[in-house]
Amino acid sequence: xxxxxxxxxxxxxxxxxxxxxxxxxxxxxxxxxxxxxxxxxxxxxxxxxxxxxxxxxxxxxxxxxxxxxxxxxxxxxxxxxxxxxxxxxxxxxxxxxxxxxxxxxxxxxxxxxxxxxxxxxxxxxxxxxxxxxxxxxxxxxxxxxxxxxxxxxxxxxxxxxxxxxxxxxxxxxxxxxxxxxxxxxxxxxxxxxxxxxxxxxxxxxxxxxxxxxxxxxxxxxxxxxxxxxxxxxxxxxxxxxxxxxxxxxxxxxxxxxxxx
Amino acid sequence: xxxxxxxxxxxxxxxxxxxxxxxxxxxxxxxxxxxxxxxxxxxxxxxxxxxxxxxxxxxxxxxxxxxxxxxxxxxxxxxxxxxxxxxxxxxxxxxxxxxxxxxxxxxxxxxxxxxxxxxxxxxxxxxxxxxxxxxxxxxxxxxxxxxxxxxxxxxxxxxxxxxxxxxxxxxxxxxxxxxxxxxxxxxxxxxxxxxxxxxxxxxxxxxxxxxxxxxxxxxxxxxxxxxxxxxxxxxxxxxxxxxxxxxxxxxxxxxxxxxx
Numbered sequence: 001x002x003x004x005x006x007x008x009x010x011x012x013x014x015x016x017x018x019x020x021x022x023x024x025x026x027x028x029x030x031x032x033x034x035x036x037x038x039x040x041x042x043x044x045x046x047x048x049x050x051x052x053x054x055x056x057x058x059x060x061x062x063x064x065x066x067x068x069x070x071x072x073x074x075x076x077x078x079x080x081x082x083x084x085x086x087x088x089x090x091x092x093x094x095x096x097x098x099x100x101x102x103x104x105x106x107x108x109x110x111x112x113x114x115x116x117x118x119x120x121x122x123x124x125x126x127x128x129x130x131x132x133x134x135x136x137x138x139x140x141x142x143x144x145x146x147x148x149x150x151x152x153x154x155x156x157x158x159x160x161x162x163x164x165x166x167x168x169x170x171x172x173x174x175x176x177x178x179x180x181x182x183x184x185x186x187x188x189x190x191x192x193x194x195x196x197x198x199x200x201x202x203x204x205x206x207x208x209x210x211x212x213x214x215x216x217x218x219x220x221x222x223x224x225x226x227x228x229x230x231x232x233x234x235x236x237x238x239x240x241x242x243x244x245x246x247x248x249x250x251x252x253x254x255x256x257x258x259x260x
Numbered sequence: 261x262x263x264x265x266x267x268x269x270x271x272x273x274x275x276x277x278x279x280x281x282x283x284x285x286x287x288x289x290x291x292x293x294x295x296x297x298x299x300x301x302x303x304x305x306x307x308x309x310x311x312x313x314x315x316x317x318x319x320x321x322x323x324x325x326x327x328x329x330x331x332x333x334x335x336x337x338x339x340x341x342x343x344x345x346x347x348x349x350x351x352x353x354x355x356x357x358x359x360x361x362x363x364x365x366x367x368x369x370x371x372x373x374x375x376x377x378x379x380x381x382x383x384x385x386x387x388x389x390x391x392x393x394x395x396x397x398x399x400x401x402x403x404x405x406x407x408x409x410x411x412x413x414x415x416x417x418x419x420x421x422x423x424x425x426x427x428x429x430x431x432x433x434x435x436x437x438x439x440x441x442x443x444x445x446x447x448x449x450x451x452x453x454x455x456x457x458x459x460x461x462x463x464x465x466x467x468x469x470x471x472x473x474x475x476x477x478x479x480x481x482x483x484x485x486x487x488x489x490x491x492x493x494x495x496x497x498x499x500x501x502x503x504x505x506x507x508x509x510x511x512x513x514x515x516x517x518x519x520x
Binding site: 032036124128131132134135136137158160161162165235236237238240241242243244245247248251252255258259 | 292296384388391392394395396397418420421422425495496497498500501502503504505507508511512515518519
């Protein structure tokens with residue numbers, strides 16, 4: 001049975017921030033994101049599909065959702081186009097609950113490496129940072145200050161599905177400070193006037209947990225965050241550019257810490 | 261004197277691929293890009309400015325162009341809006357000649373590290389790769405296959421001005437193969453089924469020149485390119501993601517090679 005007008009409107013509203021805030025749901029589309037949802041066991045509450053658009057790989061993903069007893073609804077091509085955020089929809093969309101993003105005590109203990117993003121406003125940069133974080137075992141993300149909304153379609157797409165495998169919390173500076181204090185964390189901040197890797201790695205190696213703090217490209221890290229940091233780290237380079245892209249800077253350090 | 265209708269149309273055409281192809285010119289806008297043009301000595305043939313939009317830093321950049329005897333033209337706010345590609349124009353735009361992109365013998369000898377991009381279609385990824393390349397002394401870029409056009413406004417912006425400091429050539433596979441053969445290069449390709457850094461770094465360390473080959477996210481590297489490569493390198497990670505973002509993968513390896 002196709003979607004009613006009202007249902008379609010509800011799903012479509014998830015493309016907007018207001019709609020996500022009201023319903024506490026978000027939308028993810030495409031075969032790859034649906035595969036990653038299955039892989040990480042972060043299941044949608046509803047799946048919408050349009051057979052005429054589905055590839056063999058698409059049917060296989062749909063089949064897995066059906067076997068998991070997840071609600072699947074066939075919709076028309078025009079309905080799929082209406083709820084899709086991409087130019088060539090692949091015929092499958094999932095609607096998910098936005099998980100609780102509060103960081104409460106007792107703090108989760110199973111994350112040694114943590115990525116802290118301060119004021120990352122570019123969706124592509126935030127998504128890429130999350131994707132790299134999961135790759136290098138930074139399983140928890142703390143979003144601080146004025147970051148772009150993590151459950152927006154653009155960020156979700158840039159994570160390439162990593163969003164389904166991460167514990168993500170929004171914190172203010174006070175909560176971040178408390179967390180660092182109480183867990184005796186070694187907070188590592190990336191900044192242009194920091195020390196080099198060779199001067200810092202031993203201190204970082206011993207740290208547990210290790211929140212790595214990455215700031216916005218435009219303004220760098222806030223003074224408050226720099227005051228919280230145990231180690232301030234600089235990525236040495238030729239100096240032929242003013243700075244690195246925030247996602248690149250974060251990724252390089254996450255790889256270095258992963259390799260320790 | 262403001263721009264004539266025809267002049268305005270010509271400058272505006274540089275926002276399109278067709279316009280750039282016809283005139284062999286490109287456009288770059290904003291204070292930061294203009295500062296980088298000055299820093300790298302890659303000067304515009306013309307600068308357009310709108311005083312009401314210029315900040316103190318903007319006037320200072322303009323002053324430097326005037327002192328270098330570069331042609332500067334004041335234009336109206338509506339003309340600036342017409343030729344601008346951004347939502348809040350900073351009141352300064354440069355028009356530049358597209359440099360020769362052929363790789364001819366004798367090959368330039370002053371680049372030990374070279375970045376080869378195959379089929380990088382995302383403007384943000386290509387721009388970010390170029391920015392990181394300049395940071396880590398990969399001074400020459402070889403674009404191979406179906407890469408996005410490097411002198412498009414989006415790529416230029418993502419390079420954060422690095423485009424002005426790099427030698428950039430377009431090559432086909434045959435030219436790339438010839439270059440690698442004749443210069444006895446150690447070509448390093450990044451691919452999922454390669455060897456780890458610890459198995460590869462000694463071979464890479466000795467190499468000169470060292471073209472590092474990064475492929476598209478969607479399809480990886482072509483077989484032809486993999487056949488050319490001396491070393492095939494894998495970035496070890498947790499396996500919790502299918503792959504890394506192409507710009508991140510390239511950046512991590514460029515940093516590793518820079519640190520050798």
